[in-house]
Amino acid sequence: MNQQSKAPRRFTLRDLAESLGVSKTTVSNAFSRPDQLSPELRERVLEAARAEGYAGPNPVARMLRTGRAGALGLILPESLPFALDDPTTSELIRGIADACEERRLGLLVVPGAIRVRDPRAITDVAVDGFIAYSLPWHTPVLEQVLVRGVPVVVVDEPRLPGVATVSVDDPGGARLAARHLVDLGHRRLGIVTLPFKPDGYTGRGDEARIAGATFDVARRRLAGYRAALSEAGVESGAVSVYECAHSDEELGRQAGRDLLEQAAPVTAILAMSDRLALGVLAAARELHVDVPGELSVVGFDDIAGAARSQPSLTTIRQPLRLKGYAAARFLLDAPGATPRDLGAGTVPVGGYELDFPVELVTRRSTAAASRT
Amino acid sequence: MNQQSKAPRRFTLRDLAESLGVSKTTVSNAFSRPDQLSPELRERVLEAARAEGYAGPNPVARMLRTGRAGALGLILPESLPFALDDPTTSELIRGIADACEERRLGLLVVPGAIRVRDPRAITDVAVDGFIAYSLPWHTPVLEQVLVRGVPVVVVDEPRLPGVATVSVDDPGGARLAARHLVDLGHRRLGIVTLPFKPDGYTGRGDEARIAGATFDVARRRLAGYRAALSEAGVESGAVSVYECAHSDEELGRQAGRDLLEQAAPVTAILAMSDRLALGVLAAARELHVDVPGELSVVGFDDIAGAARSQPSLTTIRQPLRLKGYAAARFLLDAPGATPRDLGAGTVPVGGYELDFPVELVTRRSTAAASRT
DNA sequence: TGGTGGTTCTGGATCGATCAAGAACAGTGC
């Protein structure tokens, strides 16, 4: 048995060239650069390819030579099923997909970045650049990207010096939300936060945790809330903080119950996401607390469900889809360069950070404080 | 100026080997096969790599050599934003993602297969195999995959001889649905269908279109409905068919209005998807037609929203997530082989086709026919 | 002394394409 190898060696471009008596370059050109050879010869090559069952150049070999992978990598903090459940994340993905389709690029999802420590999740993957979404500081997978030197754009967090970041004005948005409530006369407030650390903790806010926060968004939004409140003269003792491990309705409901059942219940709640706010509304319903009569609630994000809730949710609108689109465009057009207008209207630019503005959307979940 | 090339040539594994005075193989082993060299040398290599800023082997070069891409391709009929809007598709993606995460593989999305004719969408992409979802016959992108000889698993459609297909018992499910209605005494029925062709047509069913259908799912479900109805002696003239270009609530609503406003309105509607059925419920609400009092509605899929609708929807449950999981596992474990048990319970297997069973879920949207 | 076995490391071929430089040839204008 002189069987050299089990697989009989694939039919390659070289084989096709030989069987036709032309050079490899010619065959390559027939597929990839039609203007470099006569139409007749090209047709002859393509015909022979069809006959031999050769379906065109191997993409990996081409990538190696050209250096382009034809795909964008998307690094998600949690698993993909989780991302699909979250309106914020899926809206962001829509924006990224918009840009990818414009450029005819694939989108390669690398999920579970918070959990996965294996660098091979990154090193094994062929992409032209990564978009990293909502990660805490010191995420191994992200650090792997950074050291590998592949172009990256971070969306939202972490804010790293020298790394392009697309985000929104979190502190400003938080200020708007808090300001709205104090303007309505609220003085006993609760804050329901996104996680400060990726350790799964849910419960009363703890100043030590807050000080050691590794999620920038929670940190920045909290800072915004607190700035507005202290400007309005609200003593910080009157503000309870409840931290949720994830942005979902169930944890928001838990937080809402906690804040409403405490000794001196709050008259208004600031939630760092709409999903959390929706959970707070559910808690209020359960406890027969009228919104907005007895309780005002402000969310953050303005997801589709915010306008449809009972009552509809006052919230801070951020351009989620545009954020995704801008991040992808920025990655594709200006790898390593400074941000600039992305054809998406006027965009505030500061160094490597591109923060979209946010706005307060007033709906039915907020009203003037009744009991003082 | 003796500047040979603009880019100063990347620092590669070979450079690291030379600067250390060891062979390339040794460096390669340090990264990829730790048991092939002494721990001391390995540490020395890794340390030098860190010092030089070398972040490990280039994934593309590795792929070329090893032949594995570390990612699965997912071919979607429409754009990704569209897929994310559709509970059926996103549930399928969840299942695929489950399998990918188990195997630590990336998921590369190739969207817009119906529209995109450019074969480069496929040829430019490095994956170990494709999952093609819900495509019509003669989709160029899919044919490109087939001729390229990359492993493929089709989910739902098209059913192609010799190509592994993961799907459900569509005709059986449709029979169950229709049977349920005739058992309840309904004799004047309407059918709201998924598209028969990818040409964007929405409107009354046309036998010519049906005969020339290129979407297998619509064809097979319709066949199932009709089989059950004719068995029950319902004259086909009493059954109006309305075709929708997409599976969404708005088109379902249009279809519902059409069927309810016709001269001899129907007493029951079979919808080929839950989203369409939900649209029919909306139409009934608008027209003040009571469901299930005056109209019974049966959907297909059992998406999450089916149980939550007003009234809750009787439907045919299919294991969407499992279907995605099974397709991915099949692709990974048995490329080119015949299907087999996938660790997901007993699964009916027939040649290259793996059809999961479906079941009727009876809820509040169906009741006995009142007016005869 | 020499044979055997086990580590540890190396050299060179190889994966399948693209690309730069140049050869061959035809056509054009003077």
Add this chain to the structure above:
DNA sequence: GCACTGTTCTTGATCGATCCAGAACCACCA
């Protein structure tokens, strides 16, 4: 007849790794 410009095609190097076969070395035992 010559230089010049294009077009068309080819040669050989290159992208950056992995992998196979074997060299070198050490230890052990007969």
